[in-house]
Amino acid sequence: MTRCCGALQSEEHKACLWFLEAIRLTKVELSSIASFISQGCIVTACNVCDYLLWHLNVETRTFLYNSDKQTMAPTRLRVETRISHGIAQDMVSSLIVGSQAAVLVDVPLTIPQAKELVPWIRSNASVPLVAIFATHFHPDHYLAAHIILESFPEADLYATEKTVALINDIIEGKTAFWKSALGGENIANSPRIPKAFPSTFFSLPGDDIVHLLGPVNGDSPEQTMFWIPSIKTLIAGDVVYGHGMHMWLADLDDPSMTEAWLDSLRLIDSLGAERIIPGHALSDQEGFNGSKDTDHTRAYVRFFQKEIESKPRDTFTPEEITAKFDEAFPELAEIEEGSTSKLLLQINAQHFGKGGQRQKHDVDLVALQKSYNASWDFSKN
Missing domain, CATH: 3.60.15.10 (Ribonuclease Z/Hydroxyacylglutathione hydrolase-like)
Structure with a gap:
């Protein structure tokens, strides 16, 4: 038997689809197809076969992997x-x-x-x-x-x-x-x-399989994170920022967006990720290990929510907003002028400050947010 080429309509692949039935077979029955598997159809060169194998229960998967000298684990x-x-x-x-x-x-x-x-x-x-x-x-x-x-x-x-x-x-x-x-x-x-x-x-x-988690909120609605559970690694995009940076807040046109961002961070907490890769960062020397960046993002968003967003619009001038963030995050105040981080703070202060320059959005972000707000979180329904 030739190896499965992965094409859904191929003759070889029909055998791969037949393998679905193996999920319901006993160990004795499985042993009778062990040689068939080792001949090359159910191999990791075929994406669909790989998917089927991965979704077997652990006991069955272990049995199959050990049924032949050829290792089939991802x-x-x-x-x-x-x-x-x-x-x-x-x-x-x-x-x-x-x-x-x-x-x-x-x-x-x-x-x-x-x-x-x-x-x-x-x-x-x-x-x-x-x-x-x-x-x-x-x-x-x-x-x-x-x-x-x-x-x-x-x-x-x-x-x-x-x-x-x-x-x-x-x-x-x-x-x-x-x-x-x-x-x-x-x-x-x-x-x-x-x-x-x-x-x-x-x-x-x-x-191993890579999962797309979304839509979730970060510095804007409609974000997708990439979760690799086998290595406990999350590519978070702009749901998370590096701990040495200010963040883009000027898309937060409604308090529901800010709360949804915090919901996304709670979702990240539930994953148990050991490595969380942010969308923007000053350095990757620490390998993005641990929760340092996620904790920074949460603290920054919560500060904005409590100290700026909760107040009536135009309560503070851009200069006052800048001063508030500098006081709350003194380590960021030392960042050099002209950097991306400093520019983000300036844009945020202008957008939310009295008399400042508002950002113009090409998308109705509030409508976008309301179209799926926390649709993945049944506690919000």
């Missing part, structure tokens, strides 16, 4: 990270590397930083890059994706269906804005639009 994924500093706004890209393929999560805003990402990907993954994901619709997480796609033609760019719709709504205006702000040489003329990814999980050939 291999251990690893995640590498790289921060694009400067005009790319300290955005964190994450590379999920498997035994036969790799996936990139989030691409920088700017062309030069995306070009720097190419050799980094090649040096950290000797396997093909098969997909790129954008965690949400903010352009600093996908706008220069064409650079990566040109360098890795086997890959496609993906996002959730709702995120793709939002990107289509804003892409023209945001591209023009960033060209004006950063120069035409730094921004794509015709940015690539992601394809809608229809599933809530994916698996790389021979490897």
Whole structure:
């Protein structure tokens, strides 16, 4: 019997689908198909077979793995990270590397930083890059994706269906804005639009499953996190910021968004993740291990909720808001002028301060929020 090619309509794959019946068989009956399995159809080269194997109960899975000398257990994924500093706004890209393929999560805003990402990907993954994901619709997480796609033609760019719709709504205006702000040489003329990814999980050939958790709230609605339970690693996107940074708050147009962000952090707590990779950070030297960044994000959002958002609009001037954050987070007050972190504080202060410059949104964020607010949390219903 030849190995399953993974095509749903192939003759070999019909046998893979038959394997579903094995879930209901006894150990004795399973032993009769052990040789069939070892012949090569139910192997990790087939994504669907890999999925079926992974969803067997532990006892059955262990029995099957031990029924032949060939080890069939999924291999251990690893995640590498790289921060694009400067005009790319300290955005964190994450590379999920498997035994036969790799996936990139989030691409920088700017062309030069995306070009720097190419050799980094090649040096950290000797396997093909098969997909790129954008965690949400903010352009600093996908706008220069064409650079990566040109360098890795086997890959496609993906996002959730709702995120793709939002990107289509804003892409023209945001591209023009960033060209004006950063120069035409730094921004794509015709940015690539992601394809809608229809599933809530994916698996790389021979490897553990990666779960897409969303939509959840972070610094905007409609965010997706990537959870790899086998290595207790969460790629959190802009649901979490590095502990050395101020955060983008100017999309919080309604208190429900702020509370939903805190709900997302509670969801993260429940996962028991040992490594939580933020969407923006100043350094990854600590490996993003532990809850330091999540705790910082929670404290920052709660401070905004209590000290700024809960007060009537225009209670404070931009200068007063800046002073409040500097006092509450003195370690951030020492960050140099002109940095992304400092710029974020200035924008927030202007947006929420009396007489300040309000941010104009290309999306009705309040309506977006109300369309699915805490739909995953039955305690909110």
